[in-house]
Amino acid sequence: MSSQATPVFMSRYSLIYQAALRSHLGTMQQHRNSKLSPFEVSQMSGISISMIERENIPGDAFLKEMYWLRDELVSHCFLDGELWVNEILAYCPERFYGNIFTEFDSSSINPPSETSFDCNSNDNVKAFRAKQNAKFATTLIRNREFQRAAFFLEKNRKINKLDNFVYFRCLFLAYYQENMENDAEGIERKTSFGEEKSKFASLYETMNEENLRENEDVFFEYLMGLIEVELGQKEDAYNTFKHVVEREPSLWPAWEALSRLVHDIETADQFSVGFNSKSLWMAEWFMVLVLERFHQHTMAIQKAQTLVSRGLTGIPMIITKIAACSNYRHDHDQAIENFEDIRSMDPYRLTDLNLFSDSLYIRGDQKKLSQLALEIYKIHKFRWETCCIVGNYHAIRRDSENSIKFFQRALRLNPGVASLWVLIGHEFMEMKNNAAACVSYRKAIEIDDADYRGWYGLGQMYDIMKMPSYSLFYYQQAQKCKPHDSRLLVALGEVYAKLGRLLDAEKCLTGAYLFGDIEGSALWQLAKLHENTGNEEKAAQTYEVYIAVYDKLTNLEDNLVYAIAFLANHYFKIKAYDKSKEYATRCLEHDSICQEGNRIFRQIARIEEQKESWAEEGTSGINADESHNQETTNEQNDDDDMAVSDGDDNEISF
Amino acid sequence: MARKGGLNLDTIFGNVYNNIVGEPITPRKIAIFYLIKQLFRSHFGYRAVPSTRQFTVNDKTKIFTVLFGLINVQNDMSYDDFRKIVRYLDTEVRRGIYYTFVVCMEHISKGDEHIDLRVEDSLYTGKREYHELAVYELPPGKPLLFMHSKSYTYIWLKRIMAEWTKMTQDEVYAMNERMRNWIDGKPENLLKFLTKKPLPHSIDCSTRARDWIHHRLYEIQIAPSRISLTQAMNYCKMIEVTHKDVFSTFLLQAVIYVQQQNPRMAIECIKLFFDKSMLKINDNVVSASQSHKLAVPCQKPLRYAPLLQGRINRLFGDMGTARTLFSESIQQAQLALDETCNRMANIELTAIEIIKSGPLLEVTYQNDDQGIDKDKRVVQQNIHRGAELDDHTNMDSFPNDQEENFELHEQLIGMAKELCVLEDMLYARYHIKSAEHMETGLRVNACSDHAQKTKRVNDCSISIAISNLLRNGMYHHTMRSCQSMLNTNFDSANPNVFSHETEAYAITAVNMVYACMATGRMRKTFALLEKIEKIYKPEYNWQCARHVRICRLIVDFERSFLHGKYEECENSIRVLTSVAPTEAILRKALITAIKGRLTEGLVLLMEYETYDVLSKIRVNMQMATINIQLGKFDTAEQLLEECVKIAQCTTLRNIRAMISRRAAYILLLRRDYRRCVKLLMECNEQVAMHASITERILHNFTIAKLLRLARKDPTPFLAKAREDAIACEWKTMQKLILAESATYFDSVDNLESRDKVFDLFSDLENETSQTIPWMLI
Structure with missing residues (x-):
């Protein structure tokens, strides 16, 4: 060494x-x-750094620097950085305010200029401090630290009116978050000892004591309405939101909340009509939501389209609503088209996209559905819409287990959607687990007993179990929810037919046709009903209408063929040969009943020949008529037999 | 072992069955838990330190008596009161218990410790772990148990621990704070701690809620006047919200709605009950523990739901729907090979044909827009399909999960046989086979009789038998049988209150009233009627109340008729028309004819269409008497012959006498006295045994009149008739009898007797001036 x-x-x-x-x-x-x-x-x-002692930090420079940093972070959307800066400013020593008090323009990029005035006054210090607290609280709210934000705002309540409101808003959000967290904890066991929102109640009491409902800031009253909803006081909430809208017609959140509470369409319409002069467009959009809620989807679409025609073109919200309503009224092609438009405009918009996946599933478009699922899954895995789309994707691939898992995940994210339970029920039905399907449909009904799908699902389930009498109740309930849905009327008609209540069956099927007959089965069912009960005339009338309406549809060709053949034979039986010829001619257009048509032509020709010969022989042939008719009938029977034995399995004979 | 794959229904449907064993935790129960833990340690020792002195049997008796009492306290108790009880243990059992308990509590109160609801394994096993044995201690030969694993306290302990493990963190913190406040004696701030208003003790946990529902279901069927339907419904709604696993609340709601005569809501609740019951708790504990799945699908609702709904439809008169539902139930039962359900549905289907929904047993084909099959052979087939039960070899087909297999089987057999009896009664053809069927129902009582199933069938059998006695005119037998049945129907706590308020007892009571009236005991009739009207009120027992109502209307009619107040009779008839049309029409025709509008009365009867055997006979008899009054003897004779033809196919004991009397009127008026007296004497015995008091009076009067016209002494018969007329307070008849007597006395110049009779007559005339055309009755 x-x-x-x-x-x-x-x-x-x-x-x-x-x-x-x-x-x-x-x-x-x-x-x-x-x-x-x-x-x-x-x-x-062992670390060597420069530890030069420096002078005290000057307050004004410090503040300038912090304000500049905050402005930059806000404009560049760095929320965590903003929170950091605001915390420092909130706890900044008062002596830093010093002799320099500056009012800064928060949108400016360069450090703001200094202005000076006498800052020794306590009121100014307090006001400044309050402002810092408010900004800090706002940042905390954006970061979802509501209780902490309320703590800071409590000091500002007496100083600033807006801060007073935000304080209560923070408390509301904090209690709401707490409830959500408690719900999530208890979701596994569905606690039997219930939950009452007592914190909301105490907040409500406090706001009542301070008479905040009459405050000039209308948002207080709106907030109280929200609390009333949480406390289950729906009637009070309804009145509150009405009052809020009357005070401030442009406050859309109140309109939206009101649309969920209004009792019926007529009341809503009367209410909104009074606002036509005061509100530019919100009253109309409110009516769209109300109509959708009460399943009047056609009218909702019309209402939405009036807004488009008034100038609100290209707004995704409106197009989405039109698409959703199209889906609800089973116009899936229109719905798909609209959703595709929205996707092209705003590909990352997820609202109501689960309905797009429903429409794709019903149309059986596996390719588009899988593409959609893939894209959406990449964007946001843990949105309930995403889980619903992926669930539909698995469903179309017949993977019921995975499908249910994703629907269940969607429910955990958003428990208040009845349609998810319906979809789970359908999947259980696919798995032949009727018990679980039944409970799923019941869950859907519990969440929303005005949604027909839960009732319809139960009715279908018992119908499949071959219990038509038991299922009748559920179909009736479903039809009450949506009186103008043709599918429900067709289902009711079928059940009534099975129970032998033919008059009721006829009424339902006729009603289904008059209301639109979405699936094209009402007329057919009605015609078959008449045919089975032997009422051939009515059956013929119905078949005629059926042919007229559905002539061009290729997927109903079998039914059309049957109807044409029936009519040809029916008119032949009742001797209306012209009409019989007409339908026999139509028979020739179809290979399967071509021979039938030919046969009828032959018979008609024979009869006409006979008539001519009788006309020549005069009245003496009258008695021969009976025997000729008998022979003709026998011949016809022979022909029939021949037709049956002629070997073509597709040939129809009556 | 590998877990089974597949969907877990528990996670999908929220795992409601987790709440089955929960016991709501309160500070008092935590204190009891700590006390038990401490007592165990005193008995067994703690870890390596064994107890020097175990509890004796006497000690344990005292300890568990106190623990049982503490557990079953319904209202909460303060910490001070709790300590007093623990001090009792300290003085009576062993010193030191109080001290160690209070130390534990103080630790919790100060926050030194948090609540810890765990116990040592030794509590379950009774054995100390090897590593815990003291150096000098040998392993004990047998376990040193503190309490048995099937004891009440042990199960309670397990339930508390189960509930504690399910509590969320929030609830645990809140409970700790509550415990501290309870020990410190601070009043509980309910808003702060309790997340919900406390439920009544009887329904504050799933177990007690089920038990409460079970008892109410029983009570509402046996004695509905003892429970308040409104309060029961409120409790049901609370259970519905707080105990999601207790589906039977919907069943109780359905029964309550049936009592309130609200079939729509009853059906909705029944459907809810069965839909929610599609998932049941896994009975197979091994499978449940391996697969960690509590909920499993259940197919029972598919076959029982239509059955119960059909029964509701039948009760409220919708026979078509009921029939279809029962058919669906049979179909599902056959698919599932459920013999019980199959038989129950067949019995219900049979009941539709026989009983329908009305209070009276009569054949009607009204209000049946389904167009039922009137072929009696089909009806018979249905009945006997349900009655093919007289063999116990089919017991194996019953599902094994039913505890009350045997009672249910007996009940079903009894019900089927009783339906056969009812069918025979309906067509008035009681024979040996009927008696055998009746005997089956009467002997149906089983040993344990879970939920009194067989007792109810037994009661029904007795009441049916009594009704049959009444139909055959055996009024004294009827009264004795009714008396014996009603005398045993008292509540042990309060002898003045009926223990059972079922329809069987209601029918027995009204039969008693009818029998008393038929034998002329008018005072007893009205006293009994008033008593049963207080018990069977329509607000909560409409099925029984309708029988009482019909009885009241008929009795009031009879009283008014006997007193000659015909306007009051019409009031009764007006109400009777809706509930008992046949009875109403017969009486209406009678009153109309008595008022002189004979043709109108006749037309009423001719236009009335009835399919019932007994009703036909009665209608024809009434028409015959009106025709007699009109002087159309041939028509009357034809009608009476028709009656005879119908009566010959029946086994009714009293009908021939009634027909004979009316036929005697014709002979009397034709002055064929010999044949008349022969006819009347032939049925004298029948009249004495099976006729009502009015029949007897008229019979005796007819004989007296005949004898007078034949210049013989009629006084014995007049005396009998008058005696009976006085007994039943038939004043107009008394007048008639006196008039007849006076005529006779005058003819034999017995002026003294005649004058006496005149005096009596004038007294009666002051009371009522009405007369009676006796041949119309």
Whole structure:
């Protein structure tokens, strides 16, 4: 070891020895008061840094710097950085405010200019502090730390009216978040000892005591309405939101909340008509939501389209609503078209996209559905819409288990959607698990008993179990929810037919046709009903209408063929030979009943020949008529037999 | 073992069955838990330190008596009161218990410890772990148990621990704070701690809620006047919200709605009950523990739901829907090979044909727009399909999960046989086979009789038998049988209250009233009627109340008729028309004819269409008497011959006498006295045994009149008739009898007797001036 190294070693050793002594004695206080220099400290730790002692931080420069930083962070959307800055400013020592008080323009990029005025007044300090607190609280709200934000705003309540409101808003959000968290904890066991939102009740009481409902800030009253909804006081909430809208017609959240509470369409219409002069467009959009809620989807679409024609073109919200309503009224092609438009405009918009997936599923478009699921899953895995889309994707691939898992995940994210339970029920039906399907449909009804799908699902389930009498109740309930849905009327008609209540069946099927007959089965069912009950005349009328309506549809060709053949034979039986010929001619257009048509032509020709011969022979042929008719009938029967035995299995004979 | 794959229904449907064993935790129960833990340690020792002195049997008796009492306290108790009870243990059992308990509590109160509801394994096993044995201690030969694993306290302990493990963190913190406040004696701030208003003790946990529902279901069927339907419904709504696993609340709601005569809501609740019951708790504990799945699908609702709904439809008169539902139930039962359900549905289907929904047993084909199959052979097939039960060899087909297999089987057999009896009664052809069927129902009582199933069938059998006695005119037998049945129907706590208020007892009571009236005991009739009207009120027992109502209307009619107040009779008839049309029409025709509008009365009867055997006979008899009054003897004779033809196919004991009396009227008026007296004497015995008091009076009067016209002494018969007329307070008849007597006395120049009779007559004339055309009755 060199002699030069030894002193370094020794001095380091002595320093370490001293440090050890100090650490044996030392508290933090001792360390703090120790006379160690920075150089000595750096020597002890082995890290060498420059520890130049500097002067005190000037308050005004500090504040300027912080304000500049905050403005930059806000404009560049760095929320966590903004929170950091605002916290510092909220706890900034008062002496920093010093002689310089500045009012800054938060949108400016360059450090703001200084202005000075007398800042020694306590009121100014308080006001400044309050402003810092408010900004900090706002940042905390954006970061979802509601209780903490309320804590800071409590100091500002008496100073600033807006802060007073935000304070209550923070408390509301904090209690709401707490409830959501408690719900999530208890979701596994569905606690039997219930939950009452007592914190909301105490908040409500406080706001009532301070008469905040009559406050000039209409948002107080709106907030109280929200609390009433949480407390289950729906009637009070309804009146509150009405009042809020009357006070401030442009407050859309109140309109939206009101649309969920209004009792019926007529009341809503009367209410909104009064706002036509005061509100530009919100009253109409409110009616769209109300109509959608009460399943009047056609009218909702019309209402939405009036807004478009008034100038609100290209708004995704409106197009989405039109698409959703199209989906609800089973116009899936239109719905798909609209959703595709929205996707092209705004591909990352997820609202109501689950309905797009429903329409794709019903149309059996597996390719588009899988593409959609893939894209959406990449954007946001944990949105309930995403889970619903993926669930539909698995469903179309007949993977019921995975489908249910995703629907269940969607429910955990948003438990208040009845349609998810319906979809789960359908999947259980696919798995032949009737019990679970039944409970799922019941869950859907529990959430929303005005949604026909839960009732319809139950009715279908019992119908499949061959219990039509038991299922009748559920179909009736479903039809009450949506009186003008032809599918429900068709289902009711079928059940009534099975129960032998033919008059009721006829009424339902006729009603289904008059209301649109979405699936094209009402007329067919009605015609078959008449045919099975022996009422051939009515059956013929119905078949005629059926042919007239569905003539061009290729997927109903079998039914059309049957109908044409029936009509040809029916008119032949009742001796309306012209019409019989007409339909026999149509028979020739279809290979399967071509021979039938030919046969009828032959018979008609024979009869006409006979008539001519009788006309020549005069009235003496009258008696021969009966025997000729008998022979004709016998011949016809022979022909029929021949037709049956002629070997073509597709041939129809009556 | 590998877990079974597939969907876990528990996670999908929220795992409601987790709440089945919960016991709501309160500070008092935590204190009891700590006390038990401490007592166990006193008995067993703690870890390596064994107890020097175990509790004796007497000690344990005292300890568990106190623990049982503490557990079953319904209202909460303060910490001070709790300590007093623990001090009792300290003085009576062993010193030191109080001290160690209070130390534990103080630790919790100060926050030094948090609540810890765990116990050592030794509590379950009774054995110390090997590593815990003291150096000097040998392993004990047999376990040193503190309490048995099937004891009440042990199960209670497990339930508390189960509930504690399910509590969320929030609830645990809140409970700790509550415990501290309870020990410190601070009043509980309910708003702060309790998340919900406390439920009544009887329904504050799933177990007690089920038990409460079970008892109410029983009570509402046996004695509905003892429970308040409104309060029961409120409790049901609370259970519905707070105990999601207790589906039977919907069943109780359905029964309450049936009592309130609200079939729509009853059906909705029944459907809810069965839909929610589609998932049941896994009975197979091994499978549940391996697969970690509590909920499993259940197919029972598919076959029982239509059955119960059909029964509701039948009760409220919707026979078509009921029939279809029962058919669906049979279909599902056959698919599932459920013999019980199959038989129950067949019995219900049979009940539709026989009983329908009305209070009276009569054949009607009204209000049946389904066009039922009137072929009696089909009806017979249905009945006997349900009654093919007289063999116990089919017991194996019953599902094994039913505890009350045997009682249910007996009940179903009894019900089927009783339906056969009812069918025979309906067509008035009671024969040996009927008696055998009746005997089956009467002997149906089983040993344990879970939920009194067989007792109810037994009661029904007795009441049916009594009704049959009444139909056959055996009024004294009826009264004795009714008396014996009603005398045993008293509540042990309060002898003045009926223990059972079922329809069987209601029918027995009204039969008693009818029998008393038929034998002329008018005072007893009205006293009994008033008593049963207080018990069977329509607000909560409409099925029984309708029988009482019909009885009241008929009795009031009879009283008014006997007193000659014909306007009051019409009031009764007006109400009777809606509930008992046949009874109403017969009486209406009678009153109309008595008022002189004979043809109108006749037309009423001719236009009335009835399919019931007994009703036909009665209608024809009434028409015959009106025709007699009109002088159309040939028509009357034809009608009476028709009655005879119908009666020959029946086994009714009293009907021939009634027909004979009316036929005697014709002979009397034709002055064929010899044949008349022969006819009346032939049925004298029948009249004495099976006729009502009015029949007897008229029979005796007819004989007296005949004898007088034949210049013989009629006084014995007049005396009998008058005696009976006085007994039943038939004043107009008394007048008639006196008039007849006076005529006779005058003819034999017995002026003294005649004058006495005149005096009596004038007294009666002052009371009522009405007369009675006796041949109309």
